[in-house]
Amino acid sequence: MEMKNRKIVVALGGNAILSTDASAQAQQDALKSTAEYLVKFIENGDDIIISHGNGPQVGNLLLQQEAANSEKNPAMPLDTCVAMTQGSIGYWLQNAMDQVLSDRQLDKEVVSLVTQVVVDENDAAFKNPSKPIGPFLTQEEAEKEMQQSDAVFKEDAGRGWRKVVPSPKPVSIKEHKVIDQLVEAGVITVTVGGGGIPVVQRNGQVEGVEAVIDKDFASQKLAELVKADLLVVLTGVDNVYVNYNKPDQKKLETVSVSEMKQYIKEDQFAAGSMLPKVEAAIQFVEGYPEGKAIITSLENIQGVLTEEGGTIITADKA
Numbered sequence: 001m002e003m004k005n006r007k008i009v010v011a012l013g014g015n016a017i018l019s020t021d022a023s024a025q026a027q028q029d030a031l032k033s034t035a036e037y038l039v040k041f042i043e044n045g046d047d048i049i050i051s052h053g054n055g056p057q058v059g060n061l062l063l064q065q066e067a068a069n070s071e072k073n074p075a076m077p078l079d080t081c082v083a084m085t086q087g088s089i090g091y092w093l094q095n096a097m098d099q100v101l102s103d104r105q106l107d108k109e110v111v112s113l114v115t116q117v118v119v120d121e122n123d124a125a126f127k128n129p130s131k132p133i134g135p136f137l138t139q140e141e142a143e144k145e146m147q148q149s150d151a152v153f154k155e156d157a158g159r160g161w162r163k164v165v166p167s168p169k170p171v172s173i174k175e176h177k178v179i180d181q182l183v184e185a186g187v188i189t190v191t192v193g194g195g196g197i198p199v200v201q202r203n204g205q206v207e208g209v210e211a212v213i214d215k216d217f218a219s220q221k222l223a224e225l226v227k228a229d230l231l232v233v234l235t236g237v238d239n240v241y242v243n244y245n246k247p248d249q250k251k252l253e254t255v256s257v258s259e260m261k262q263y264i265k266e267d268q269f270a271a272g273s274m275l276p277k278v279e280a281a282i283q284f285v286e287g288y289p290e291g292k293a294i295i296t297s298l299e300n301i302q303g304v305l306t307e308e309g310g311t312i313i314t315a316d317k318a
């Protein structure tokens, strides 16, 4: 059954933007294909709020900043780099969505919003950098980098070594009311890009801090604040699995919060890849039991339209 007129937060995973080629053209091309999928929500009559990651992009931007750093042309701090990636990826997404909407003769506006996400300055994450950004290095290259600077590198889910930065949890989203107004006005809104620009509130002022927020948690916070019907986390797999990549792997379809928590206890989801998605899904439906969360791939958007595909996380029955 097709579900319609839903308010949906769609979080785009890394493969929706960048696979191997980090050039602007390749990322724009990838987002054109992504937009072809996303437009299906609009054709279905849903309102969407789009969020996206920035791990590879913000890490690459930091390297560019460091390479050009001089007194006259100083490197920008990490919060500003996050804002810069919100701008570039938001521009590409707006452009890609505009193109597909116009091809389909759909009369819809798309905007991307520079979004500040409030974090707690005492979040333990500031003392324990964990969010991988930028390119993958070999262990040898990472160790050399660590000897030469204060940067921390860690192994990223079996894929290589990457620079890691603090990733505090989102507490609130400064612009959430205006996001809701945009959605109510029928505007497709790109927001909390790269997890949002991390800011803290000090003496009544908002100040940027050097961190990268996980976009799945920022999307969950957004879905909670705008009371979304659905949080859709799009990634590289159609479903979440237990015993993933083992001969007895099992696809998860509709799963309650309690069942998911049990799987977390059994260590079924890799930290830094599937675990934050599952945790974000749980937090959303726990905080807003009217909502549901779906973890699936872009290619399986049809399953999201019918709410019959992907891994669907629902609140426990009262």
Ligand SMILES: Nc1ncnc2c1ncn2[C@@H]1O[C@H](COP(=O)(O)OP(=O)(O)O)[C@@H](O)[C@H]1O
Residues within 6 Å of the ligand: 012, 013, 014, 015, 053, 234, 235, 236, 237, 239, 240, 241, 242, 243, 244, 268, 269, 270, 272, 273, 274, 275
């Ligand atoms: N239990 C699991 N079930 C399904 N996928 C898993 C599981 N554990 C780890 N993964 C991996 O996690 C990936 C999603 O994480 P990642 O690629 O880091 O996210 P993103 O799409 O946000 O960039 C999946 O594509 C899959 O390869």
Ligand SMILES: NC(=O)OP(=O)(O)O
Residues within 6 Å of the ligand: 013, 014, 052, 053, 054, 055, 056, 132, 194, 195, 212, 213, 214, 215, 216
């Ligand atoms: N900010 C963030 O979570 O980015 P990635 O999804 O690209 O890691």
